[in-house]
Amino acid sequence: MEDQLNCIYRVINFIEKNYDEPISVKDLEDVSNYSYRNIQRIFKYSCGETIGSFQQRLKVENAYKLILYSKESLTSIGLEVGFANIASFSKAFKQHFGISPKAAKLSREMLLSEPDLVPITSDILLIPEIVYLQPMEIYYQSIQTDYNNEEIEWLWKRLMQNEFPVSGTEYFGVIADEPLIKPEINCRYDACASIQAKNKKLPSKAIFGGKYARFTHTGGYETIDETYTKIYSRWIFDSGLEFSHTPIIEKYEKHIDTTDNQEEQLTYILLPLK
Template identity: 35%
Template sequence: MNNPTHLDRYKKLLSLLDKRFKEEITVQEIEDTVFYSYRNINRIFLALHQETIGHYQKRLRLEKAAEYLKFSNQPIADIALDIGYNEISSFSKAFKKHFNCSPTIFRNSHEFKQSIIQESIKEIDINTIDTPSFTIEKLPDLRVLYLTYYGNYDNIKAIENTWEQLSIYALKKKILHERTVFLGEILDDEEITDSINCRYNAAILLDDNVNIETKGLFNIKVIKEQKYAKFIHKGSHESSYDTYHKIYTHWLTKIQLELADQPTIEFYINDESDTPKDELITEIYIPIV
């Protein structure tokens, strides 16, 4: 879509939906935000996002519920209320339609997986388990310029293309320098979200004195201050899966911390253009309470 007005209004709408997806957002609120009729902005949203506004809202709610079921002991009724369902029966029906199983079965399946992991290592000295070392750090507010990639996290070429687009844009805006910090924001869990809808933000940390107007699908936002468990991965981006597997497999056995309901952040320390893949360093920040 080449019309910048349409694109800007789509971006405003997407920001509204992402910030308030747990709430009921009226048609009037949407029209007041984008200065279009709901019918017209829904057509634009569908063309750019491959799903309607209503479906997007519902999907985000149910995927967030699935995260809570997977990572917390929160009662199902409380989860339903938290994501905007006043009746647990309505929530259960919607959840089953989306995930092809009830909330209870979904939670039990993940608890079963965890029990298998626990059983397999029950007689092993947990002090000998190869868990990546980590430190606890609190990151301040991070103001970033970013471009969102939608798709499978394993599609490294597509993600690299997103980074190339962001870098070209940043060069045109004259905001890149030798101390520029590059980071990625991982917003979805591939076990819950269909790969075509998984979101990854390629981002550049902005200096305090930088003020630019964004165009197209480029955006600026602030990632709020958050506490993290920081891990170090050495090697190619493709091989980071192994590090993540070690982190999450042994989280329950050796890492006595509770996950926070925030995206994971990766900081890319090396310049890929002059660093061998096996020498690349990625700092992985897992949000914790």
């Protein structure tokens, strides 16, 4: 079972890196070490969708991120995420989200004002640091979640059952999907450590590599939504910067296991920039 889970992690990571390119049967067999028929079956059972559907979803969801956070034309965005032309891009986008790319671009600020998502009203303007970060290898476990704190805490407890060096290990959370644009807010969250566990071989992948806007959140994780609200409401559209469609990353500078006082916890929220 663990071999199958690590196989799924490898396939997901490979598709995320290459979603905008044609992926062959041989590519999938090489990365998974399973036959194409078996990896399709395992993937559908584990992820609830086919490999083809997953790749198509990544295309349109990454396109939506670019519509929200960049100044690129719709034609450029469609080509960038792997569609052959604007017609095929528009058709796939509308099938997935129920609106056209043009309508999504015109209503991007309205999206952020939906009451069940992130409110856009805040009196506080957060100013981030702009940082350049080198790629680094991390070791991780994943969960599908609506960012329920209890589910994320459960994932971290499961990850921390592994034996990591007390000194030198850094901890990260990778928000693989954009919760604002998912049809249902059920996104993948990766709990990550910078050093491989001593007692278990965890799957690995690279994160970072580029420019980020780094915001600081102090206090426990249960209040981090307040910081995200301030980011989305007062800064994200007026910054003059363009965002990348790569994942948002949280770095737990003072992790829950390193301090008993939640008020002393420190989290960096890293938004990728172009």
